[in-house]
Amino acid sequence: MPNTYGFVPREPLIFEHSVPGRRGVELPPLDVPEAELPPEEYLRDELPLPEVSETDVVRHFTRLSQLNFAVDIGFYPLGSCTMKYNPKVNDAIANLAGFLHLHPYQDETTVQGILRLMYELQAWLGEIAGLPAVTLQPSAGAHGELTGVLIIHAYHTSKGRRRHVILVPDSAHGTNPATVAMVGYRTVSIPTGADGNMDLDALKAALNEDVAGLMITNPSTLGLFEEHILEVAEAIHSVDGLIYMDGANMNAMVGVAKPGDLGMDILHYNLHKTFSVPHGGGGPGAGATAVRADLARFLPVPVVAKEGDRYYLDYDRPESIGRVRAFYGNVNNMVRGYVYMRMLGREGLEDMSRTAVLNANYIRVQLQDLYDLPYDRICKHEVVFSGKRQAKKGVRTLDIAKRLIDFGIHPPTIYFPLIVEEALMIEPTETESKATLDHFIAVMRRIAEEAEIDPDTVRSAPHVTPVRRLDEARAARRPVLRWTPEGAS
Amino acid sequence: MRYTPHTEAERQAMLKAIGVERIEDLFADIPAQVRFPSLDLPEGMSELEAQRLFAALAAENATVATHPCFLGAGAYYHFTPALLTHLLFRGEFYTAYTPYQPEISQGTLQVIFEFQTLVCQLTGMDVANASMYDGSTALAEAALMAVRLTRSRRTRLLISEAVHPEYRDVVATYSQGMDIELVPIPFDRRNGTTDVEAVRAALNEHTAALIVQYPNFFGQIEPLGQLGELIHGVGGHFVVSADPVALGLLKPPGDFGADIVTAEGQSLGIPLMYGGPYVGLFATRMKHVRQMPGRVAGQTVDIEGRRGFVLTLQAREQHIRREKATSNICTNEALIATAVTIYLSAVGRHGLRQVANLCYHKAHYLAQRLTALDGYELAFEGPFVREFAVRTPVPPAELNRYLWETHGIIGGYDLERAYPELKNHWLLTATEMNARADIDRLVEAVAGYPGSPAPSR
Numbered sequence: 001m002p003n004t005y006g007f008v009p010r011e012p013l014i015f016e017h018s019v020p021g022r023r024g025v026e027l028p029p030l031d032v033p034e035a036e037l038p039p040e041e042y043l044r045d046e047l048p049l050p051e052v053s054e055t056d057v058v059r060h061f062t063r064l065s066q067l068n069f070a071v072d073i074g075f076y077p078l079g080s081c082t083m084k085y086n087p088k089v090n091d092a093i094a095n096l097a098g099f100l101h102l103h104p105y106q107d108e109t110t111v112q113g114i115l116r117l118m119y120e121l122q123a124w125l126g127e128i129a130g131l132p133a134v135t136l137q138p139s140a141g142a143h144g145e146l147t148g149v150l151i152i153h154a155y156h157t158s159k160g161r162r163r164h165v166i167l168v169p170d171s172a173h174g175t176n177p178a179t180v181a182m183v184g185y186r187t188v189s190i191p192t193g194a195d196g197n198m199d200l201d202a203l204k205a206a207l208n209e210d211v212a213g214l215m216i217t218n219p220s221t222l223g224l225f226e227e228h229i230l231e232v233a234e235a236i237h238s239v240d241g242l243i244y245m246d247g248a249n250m251n252a253m254v255g256v257a258k259p260g261d262l263g264m265d266i267l268h269y270n271l272h273k274t275f276s277v278p279h280g281g282g283g284p285g286a287g288a289t290a291v292r293a294d295l296a297r298f299l300p301v302p303v304v305a306k307e308g309d310r311y312y313l314d315y316d317r318p319e320s321i322g323r324v325r326a327f328y329g330n331v332n333n334m335v336r337g338y339v340y341m342r343m344l345g346r347e348g349l350e351d352m353s354r355t356a357v358l359n360a361n362y363i364r365v366q367l368q369d370l371y372d373l374p375y376d377r378i379c380k381h382e383v384v385f386s387g388k389r390q391a392k393k394g395v396r397t398l399d400i401a402k403r404l405i406d407f408g409i410h411p412p413t414i415y416f417p418l419i420v421e422e423a424l425m426i427e428p429t430e431t432e433s434k435a436t437l438d439h440f441i442a443v444m445r446r447i448a449e450e451a452e453i454d455p456d457t458v459r460s461a462p463h464v465t466p467v468r469r470l471d472e473a474r475a476a477r478r479p480v481l482r483w484t485p486e487g488a489s
Numbered sequence: 490m491r492y493t494p495h496t497e498a499e500r501q502a503m504l505k506a507i508g509v510e511r512i513e514d515l516f517a518d519i520p521a522q523v524r525f526p527s528l529d530l531p532e533g534m535s536e537l538e539a540q541r542l543f544a545a546l547a548a549e550n551a552t553v554a555t556h557p558c559f560l561g562a563g564a565y566y567h568f569t570p571a572l573l574t575h576l577l578f579r580g581e582f583y584t585a586y587t588p589y590q591p592e593i594s595q596g597t598l599q600v601i602f603e604f605q606t607l608v609c610q611l612t613g614m615d616v617a618n619a620s621m622y623d624g625s626t627a628l629a630e631a632a633l634m635a636v637r638l639t640r641s642r643r644t645r646l647l648i649s650e651a652v653h654p655e656y657r658d659v660v661a662t663y664s665q666g667m668d669i670e671l672v673p674i675p676f677d678r679r680n681g682t683t684d685v686e687a688v689r690a691a692l693n694e695h696t697a698a699l700i701v702q703y704p705n706f707f708g709q710i711e712p713l714g715q716l717g718e719l720i721h722g723v724g725g726h727f728v729v730s731a732d733p734v735a736l737g738l739l740k741p742p743g744d745f746g747a748d749i750v751t752a753e754g755q756s757l758g759i760p761l762m763y764g765g766p767y768v769g770l771f772a773t774r775m776k777h778v779r780q781m782p783g784r785v786a787g788q789t790v791d792i793e794g795r796r797g798f799v800l801t802l803q804a805r806e807q808h809i810r811r812e813k814a815t816s817n818i819c820t821n822e823a824l825i826a827t828a829v830t831i832y833l834s835a836v837g838r839h840g841l842r843q844v845a846n847l848c849y850h851k852a853h854y855l856a857q858r859l860t861a862l863d864g865y866e867l868a869f870e871g872p873f874v875r876e877f878a879v880r881t882p883v884p885p886a887e888l889n890r891y892l893w894e895t896h897g898i899i900g901g902y903d904l905e906r907a908y909p910e911l912k913n914h915w916l917l918t919a920t921e922m923n924a925r926a927d928i929d930r931l932v933e934a935v936a937g938y939p940g941s942p943a944p945s946r
């Protein structure tokens with residue numbers, strides 16, 4: 001089987017490179033006497049892993065990497081995901097031996113440097129949120145949500161009551177209702193008004209003593225600031241509910257408004273969005289969660305604390321919800337995020353959010369004549385269009401997304417928000433130049449034109465990728481989820 | 490340092506296009522009384538200054554690369570081949586995100602498909618997902634899935650106390666809001682494995698699952714065959730949290746009828762990193778796939794008939810199913826899963842077995858030498874792989890302090906931390922990273938501990 005077509009890799013599976021008896025990386029010989037192995041009944045007879053050489057491995061994964069698009073290759077305006085540039089210094093520092101080779105159960109006196117870093121990061125995140133108590137344990141945004149909703153649960157339990165409902169706006173990301181369900185609550189969906197704000201009347205109508213709290217994303221997934229946020233907070237607090245703010249969109253908010261000042265009680269960050277931790281093809285992230293001072297007692301154990309000039313892990317928190325994972329979180333990603341924050345500093349962080357908003361609004365005004373703008377007002381870090389107009393010509397948002405690929409641009413988010421028909425959620429981020437934004441705008445305008453005069457070209461896109469559109473229905477109908485020697489193709 | 494590239498002229502041109510005078514005008518929708526708060530944070534710095542600041546912080550940590558380390562207890566120091574780091578930091582893997590657009594994500598998707606296959610090969614299961622956050626959350630998700638598999642008619646979960654104490658905590662945290670009854674099952678004090686009679690006594694028709702670890706927290710090998718039969722006897726599910734390096738040697742849980750197998754993948758070439766990011770492996774039976782949490786990649790063809798990969802069975806996931814999803818997980822540990830895929834490819838069939846063997850013989854050498862000292866004896870009978878508990882004549886916390894302060898050795902895990910009944914029990918690990926000379930040094934240092942008798946050769 002040819003491995004390349006010109007320079008376009010066609011890469012077999014690693015298992016298809018395997019040759020019985022081939023060796024890869026060697027390990028050192030045994031330098032101690034051999035012990036007797038456990039009885040036969042404990043031992044496996046075959047270990048069906050691949051057998052390939054080191055050269056095979058390097059070429060295989062290098063070729064596979066070349067089949068990917070990434071931030072390091074080009075513009076990646078995937079809405080809600082904040083695909084900003086990931087500074088290389090973050091990784092250089094995270095890979096220092098003094099951060100890489102630390103066992104989580106080492107004595108605290110031997111890891112004062114990393115504990116101090118974590119302690120300071122907690123303080124920075126607390127200051128930006130206006131919510132002073134922070135846990136770094138959650139591994140990603142959704143894990144921060146779980147932590148937050150468990151804290152809501154613990155809050156009500158501490159008051160000796162059980163509530164059953166959490167309110168979630170209909171524009172919310174899928175993780176919000178999924179999290180609500182994981183803590184045993186029922187989601188009641190709150191509609192969005194014509195102005196893109198949550199429908200206040202509907203919110204008030206849904207309020208009662210069974211409401212444990214509200215999960216709100218602000219700016220919302222429509223890229224819009226929730227203009228009645230202070231009233232919303234007051235309403236929820238009037239029934240002694242708590243407000244969880246999904247901080248996926250904090251890239252618009254740093255130095256713009258503190259969620260704590262907006263009446264929010266709990267917030268998660270996605271360090272992999274706002275603070276430049278690379279997305280790694282789907283993760284790992286880091287999902288620090290910040291809370292109001294009086295909710296600190298519910299945070300997962302341990303939290304990093306300080307006494308005199310000694311940093312330590314504080315386990316003595318009897319009202320804690322418990323651990324949400326083993327050890328202390330995605331520590332190496334905390335290093336990346338904190339490096340970024342320190343380099344930007346106060347002014348740099350303010351400039352970050354302001355520029356992110358500038359870039360999104362620039363795109364908004366340059367495309368709103370050709371693409372339908374469901375909520376016509378100033379946006380925050382992202383702008384959400386609808387491809388309705390193009391859909392009438394038989395060109396779906398999915399087609400527009402695929403056509404962008406032909407121009408070297410990653411498509412925007414199109415699978416949500418669910419309340420926008422044919423949504424195109426565009427988040428440019430602050431690290432893109434005007435030239436890049438202008439190119440994107442020109443391509444989007446061209447595609448709008450193609451939708452009118454040459455829809456087939458758009459509908460059959462992409463044209464110049466290693467594979468073309470894939471048969472997803474077949475994948476789901478007859479799932480092939482692993483390679484087997486029999487099923488080899 | 491800033492990463493915002495606009496010149497002042499460009500900024501002005503953009504503001505003009507938008508029709509506002511100043512960037513601040515774009516924030517008129519924020520209530521004035523809370524707009525533009527002052528942040529009490531220091532000013533930024535250049536990359537060079539950051540490098541110096543953080544190098545100084547890193548230098549305040551003592552590393553397992555420069556000090557012999559015998560700690561395990563859920564995180565293990567293993568060899569990372571150079572090619573792994575090199576390949577992993579390719580921007581094409583590193584700075585991409587979830588492969589929502591398969592045409593430009595075949596690299597990530599094929600890696601996930603290979604990862605799923607490797608996890609199945611290792612565990613002896615049919616199907617695996619694209620990763621969970623870590624071993625502990627993978628186990629907690631498995632517990633919730635086991636309840637779902639009974640359509641939530643059964644809500645009683647038996648969990649062995651020989652499961653990692655932090656994993657048990659996480660399972661408890663995840664079960665909090667659900668009406669789940671967690672029943673702890675004691676371990677047998679003689680062999681350190683789950684007490685089979687206690688399991689038998691705790692089983693009933695409400696039991697959704699039995700959860701054990703293999704080898705368990707004490708390093709002991711659980712009798713999976715017997716335990717699996719017991720739980721299946723009442724129609725419950727068998728959930729096993731396994732150690733992937735030990736699976737280089739031991740029969741996989743799949744051979745014992747496990748319904749869900751989870752694992753912490755960190756041992757497979759991932760640096761310790763003070764606890765994360767690691768990666769949770771999650772595997773199950775094909776008949777249960779629709780209740781499996783997390784992403785999964787599947788094989789298909791493109792419109793020209795070429796093989797390709799896509800995310801599939803998404804009707805289980807939060808972005809489609811919302812409150813009915815099998816989990817809320819979205820961002821997972823893709824890059825660490827990629828690292829595991831590279832590692833298992835690079836060491837391969839021969840290498841993983843070799844790693845497991847090196848661990849096995851070194852751990853046994855350490856155990857044999859240590860228990861030759863007066864007052865030190867194996868805490869439990871029966872086989873172990875790379876980790877074991879010893880009874881010590883002095884508190885392990887004091888031993889650890891002495892080893893560190895006088896010899897620069899990072900000792901073992903004091904089991905009393907999590908098991909008050911296991912006073913003077915010390916959990917030790919040896920891997921391919923522990924040279925014989927280090928093991929000898931440890932034993933001699935322990936022998937020299939004031940109050941410890943000399944080695945009896």
Ligand SMILES: Cc1ncc(COP(=O)(O)O)c(C=O)c1O
Pocket residue numbers: 080081140141142143173175217221246248249270285287818819820
């Ligand atoms: C609005 C919103 N909320 C929550 C999440 C979940 O965050 P994570 O993927 O880090 O778990 C996302 C992620 O894409 C999001 O866009």
